[in-house]
Amino acid sequence: MKTISYLLLLVFSEGGAQSGSPLDVNPGVILWTVVTFVLLLLILKKIAWKPILNSLNERENFIKDSLEKAEKAQKDAEKLIAENKVNLSKADEEAQKIIDQSRELAEKLKTQILDESKLQAKKMILDATNEIERKNTEAFNKLKEQVADIAVDAAEKILRETLDKEKQVKLVNKYLDDLKN
Amino acid sequence: MLVYNPNVVSDTVKTAVEAAKKQDTGWIMHHVLDAKELDFTPFGIVHLPELHLLGMDISITKHVVFMWLAFVILVITFLYVARSYRKSFVPKGVTNLTEVLIVFVRDEIAKPTIGKGFERFLPYLLTVFFFILTCNFLGLIPYGSTATSNLAVTATLAIISFIVIQAGGMMKNGVFGYLKGLVPHGIPFWLLPIMVPVELLGLFTKPFALAVRLFANMTAGHIVILSLIGLIFILHTYFVAPVSIAFTLFIFLLEILVALIQAYIFTMLSSLFIGMAVHQDH
Numbered sequence: 450m451k452t453i454s455y456l457l458l459l460v461f462s463e464g465g466a467q468s469g470s471p472l473d474v475n476p477g478v479i480l481w482t483v484v485t486f487v488l489l490l491l492i493l494k495k496i497a498w499k500p501i502l503n504s505l506n507e508r509e510n511f512i513k514d515s516l517e518k519a520e521k522a523q524k525d526a527e528k529l530i531a532e533n534k535v536n537l538s539k540a541d542e543e544a545q546k547i548i549d550q551s552r553e554l555a556e557k558l559k560t561q562i563l564d565e566s567k568l569q570a571k572k573m574i575l576d577a578t579n580e581i582e583r584k585n586t587e588a589f590n591k592l593k594e595q596v597a598d599i600a601v602d603a604a605e606k607i608l609r610e611t612l613d614k615e616k617q618v619k620l621v622n623k624y625l626d627d628l629k630n
Numbered sequence: 631m632l633v634y635n636p637n638v639v640s641d642t643v644k645t646a647v648e649a650a651k652k653q654d655t656g657w658i659m660h661h662v663l664d665a666k667e668l669d670f671t672p673f674g675i676v677h678l679p680e681l682h683l684l685g686m687d688i689s690i691t692k693h694v695v696f697m698w699l700a701f702v703i704l705v706i707t708f709l710y711v712a713r714s715y716r717k718s719f720v721p722k723g724v725t726n727l728t729e730v731l732i733v734f735v736r737d738e739i740a741k742p743t744i745g746k747g748f749e750r751f752l753p754y755l756l757t758v759f760f761f762i763l764t765c766n767f768l769g770l771i772p773y774g775s776t777a778t779s780n781l782a783v784t785a786t787l788a789i790i791s792f793i794v795i796q797a798g799g800m801m802k803n804g805v806f807g808y809l810k811g812l813v814p815h816g817i818p819f820w821l822l823p824i825m826v827p828v829e830l831l832g833l834f835t836k837p838f839a840l841a842v843r844l845f846a847n848m849t850a851g852h853i854v855i856l857s858l859i860g861l862i863f864i865l866h867t868y869f870v871a872p873v874s875i876a877f878t879l880f881i882f883l884l885e886i887l888v889a890l891i892q893a894y895i896f897t898m899l900s901s902l903f904i905g906m907a908v909h910q911d912h
Contacts, residue, residue, distance in 0.1 A: 470659075470663075471659065471662055471663060471779070471781065471845075471849055472781055473663075473781070473782075474781050474782045474785060475664060475687070475691065475780075475782050476686055476687070476688075476782075477681075477686065477687050477688035477689055477691070477694075478664065478691060478693060478694060478780060478782035478783060478786075479782045479785070479786050480683075480686075480688055481688070481690070481694040481697065482694075482697065482782065482783045482786035482787065483786055483790070485694075485697045485698060485701055486757070486758075486761060486786070486787065486790060487790075488701070489701050489704060489705070489757055489761060490753065490754060490757045492705055493704065493705070493708055493753070493756070493757050493760075494753040494757070496705070496708060496709055496712055497708035497709070497711065497712050498752065498753040498756055498757075499753075500712045500715060500716065501708070501711060501712055501715055501728075501729075501732060502732075502736070502749075502752065504715040504716075504719070505729070505732070505733065505736075507719075508719050511719070
């Protein structure tokens, strides 16, 4: 141990012990501290603090703006969706209304046409009936005329022939048969 | 990175050997204190130039070098990050990491504590946060040194914070309005002789607390780690080494946490004080 100590002593024997106390204030160090610090302050202020703080502020504003923008965009989109929904339901309603209206119209048209055709049919039937009646009457009148003619004819013939009773009966029967045919 | 600084180990061995002879504990301070050289033992020592201005010693020290290293790291990182923002809105890689911290400072520190018009103080708060954070972490890497464990550095940062707080208050409320607003409204006239000194004292206590808090926190962790390592040499036995190393590892992990927390606390309190100065009526 002693040998090692002496060896160490030999190796590191240069440099003397320092005098003084840690509370000593060296005016030279004060001067250099002031110079160093003030210079550092000025240089860093120019090359570092100003640009760095500006960029930080710029970035913070950028982020804030972006967030605000995103929020606004989201709100807009939400509003748009709500608007679309309203529009869609409105369109739905409109379509329903149109369908309802046309259905109503068709119904109305149907009843109208039906009524009209019924009326027309009735009229046609009535017309036909009238016609038939008229024709009937006409035919009947004609028949009456003919019957009268025939009767007159027959009478004439009967008168002309002046036949016996038997013949007369036969004749009448014959005419009656003719009439039937 | 988690394996402790070989510089510290070897150096500790060296100084511990001397200390064992003299029963001296000053070797711990060798690592905590500022120096005029960069100690890369066993690869050698880089001596830093000594400068004088108007009779004042303005030599470049170890802590100044590590402040500049933090400066360079921050400028390069943020040049890259700012460029990546110009390329695309979508962050990736390092940009993600820095964006988390930037947004944290903006939304969790500046916005709630300052309120309206917090944008004006954002560059200062972001710079102080990242500067302290980087300095704290540089102390945790091998051969590194914590600039924020130097009282001169933390005091200067606190004074700059103080100036920003007062300037912020005066810009908002006017110079006289701000000074008048320091004393609460509706106080009996005869209380003023007490209240004015108390409020003035309170004004200067805040940056003082800021400076001491950061300095003490960043120094304490290193001293604890060195003490745990030193235990091996003080107790003159190897058997304590596993315990020492386990505890050192634990403290080291704690220091990573502290590095983050202290950067946060310093920024948070500065922001809080700015908010109090700007809105005096609350």
